[in-house]
Amino acid sequence: MGGRDPRSRALRAWLIKMARQSGQLTFCPRCAQVIDLDLPGRHRDGPAMGHILGLFDGGEELDPDNVRLEHTRCNSAAENRQRVVRRRMAAQTPTASRAW
Ligand SMILES: [Zn+2]
Numbered sequence: 001m002g003g004r005d006p007r008s009r010a011l012r013a014w015l016i017k018m019a020r021q022s023g024q025l026t027f028c029p030r031c032a033q034v035i036d037l038d039l040p041g042r043h044r045d046g047p048a049m050g051h052i053l054g055l056f057d058g059g060e061e062l063d064p065d066n067v068r069l070e071h072t073r074c075n076s077a078a079e080n081r082q083r084v085v086r087r088r089m090a091a092q093t094p095t096a097s098r099a100w
Pocket residue numbers: 028029030031032033070071074
């Protein structure tokens with residue numbers, strides 16, 4: 001989620017830049033495997049931006065202290081679980097139209 005937001009994209013690019021500059025391997029916090037920063041974000045093993053404190057737990061989507069890199073596949077798996085919750089909430093709360 002958030003991938004279409006330019007601020008979110010910029011934050012992800014910043015995370016990747018910082019990870020590259022560190023000169024150290026980046027490990028996915030969800031599966032503890034190395035993330036290949038050279039893979040495109042759409043690749044399932046590529047770098048995606050995840051949130052330390054989930055958005056539904058009150059985490060800030062664009063807080064640099066609340067974001068981290070994780071695999072796209074690991075991020076998607078986590079977000080699919082969140083999406084179920086979101087759908088339930090959407091059924092109760094009318095929301096603005098989404099871009100897609
Ligand atoms: Zn992973």
